[in-house]
Amino acid sequence: MSIQRFWILTGRKLSGEATAEELKEWEELSVIHLKDQSTGQFMQLMARNWGTDASETPDAETASRMTARLAAKMQKSLPVEEAPATVPIKKVVYTKWIRLAAAVLLLITAGFCYEVFFSPKTTERSPRNEIVASRGNKSHIILSDGTSVWLNADSKLSYNNNFGKKNRTVKLVGEAYFDVAKKAETPFIIELRANVKVVVLGTSFNLRAYEQDDKVETTLISGALEVQYALGEATQKVLLEPMQKLSLQHPIPIDTTIKGMPTTIVQMSPVKYYNNDEKIIREVVWKDNQLCFDAATFDQVALQLERWFNIHIVFKDESLKQKRFTAYIKGEKLPEVMAAMAKAAGYFTYQLDRNTRILTIDRKK
Incomplete structure (x- = not known):
């Protein structure tokens, strides 16, 4: 898990998404893993390629040998992602880097990593x-x-x-x-x-x-x-x-x-x-993992929830789609959001199928 965590944090660091705590953790893990010659060289070449100097690009044999060793070090099972409906947004973003690590391994074993990280700058790339x-x-x-x-x-x-x-x-x-x-x-x-x-x-x-x-x-x-x-x-x-x-x-x-x-x-x-009092602007609170609705119809709210939690919402009673919501919700988990909405509205029930990611909404009996 340690080496997988190292590459997850490396991806977040290179993309600029790592928090101060994650950068500190990356520094601690790098002390361990960058002692390995192949891992250290791979990181150095990635850093060089992020700049403009292509003079130190390795030959194909060296690149192939290094990526093969790196791929062998990553041949471990990745943790199973939890059901998205019950995972907070921040946790979902975390699992994105687990998938990134798996994707990097796939690219390495396919030989594509040589093209991305080691090929000369003159190589034609996607515009x-x-x-x-x-x-x-x-x-x-x-x-x-x-x-x-x-x-x-x-x-x-x-x-x-x-x-x-x-x-x-x-x-x-x-x-x-x-x-x-x-x-x-x-x-x-x-x-x-x-x-x-x-x-x-x-x-x-x-x-x-x-x-x-x-x-x-x-x-x-x-x-x-x-x-x-x-x-x-x-x-x-x-x-x-x-x-x-x-x-x-x-x-x-x-x-x-x-x-x-x-x-x-x-x-x-x-x-x-x-x-x-809090200077809350409805149009931009989403970037802070908050939901804010101002007389939004239920079907508009449902569309946003589908995007946020990667689910599909089905209304058993079509008339519910035109119901309106005005609310400010700070919860990051789907159960928290739905519980708050159901309690405030008082006229609907919901049921989530974790396997199909379908959330069914019906009128309260």
Whole structure:
């Protein structure tokens, strides 16, 4: 387990997600495991490849010998992941690195690790990098320009290899909170679905643009930004000020078109505190593992729970979908969240099947 824990913490350290306690633990484990020559050399080569110097790239025979030894050291059974419905969000994120360790082992044994870590910089690679927070997980990353990004569950951020050098353009599918590093000469650009684009210089804001949703939401917390969206062949621009929220809705039905062009419903509204004393902002509390609903329908709440806990929710009584919730929940476990909601509402019951990850909701008899 010790060597597995070492590689889990190594993955979190390299991605910038490790906490102070985890970094301290990594230092303690590294004293033990980096004494091994193959492990130490492997770590050194990974560190070199994260930079720009490719002059010390080993030959194929050396790389193959080292990765084979490393793979042999990792041939142990990985711990079984607990049922996601009863595991807090932070624990789910932890198990992500167990899967990462298994994935690294698979790449090593397949010979792919040589291409990723040891091949010369001139080797042609994929033009885009992707960071994915799968259903049941959230992720915090720091981009090369210093920008911090929190990815909500079921979200993906992608950018090309020139990011931070010739451009600062990323593409988002899902939801993310950005704290953009200031770099006046190179604006930070986020491309969203439906030809929507957000341009910023240095600010903090939340973007929500899931493919399943019929609208794109931009919530500005501080700084200033510009939202661009297509209307026919023209590009419209809207400037946001701090504590403003912009919603762009793109209806599909034919009766919402004008002269053959889709109509975009634009709505600007002030950002309101859910709790004035604690300065709780509903649109951004998710990054702190909290849920906040303001007159949200039950089916909207269910969609967010499905993403957060990687479950599927079935309503036995369809009329329950239109019930509304206004609540602020700090619990990180699904049982805690559902117990709080059921107690507050008083009109529904629920049952979770751990094997199928299906949560069934029915009207209370």
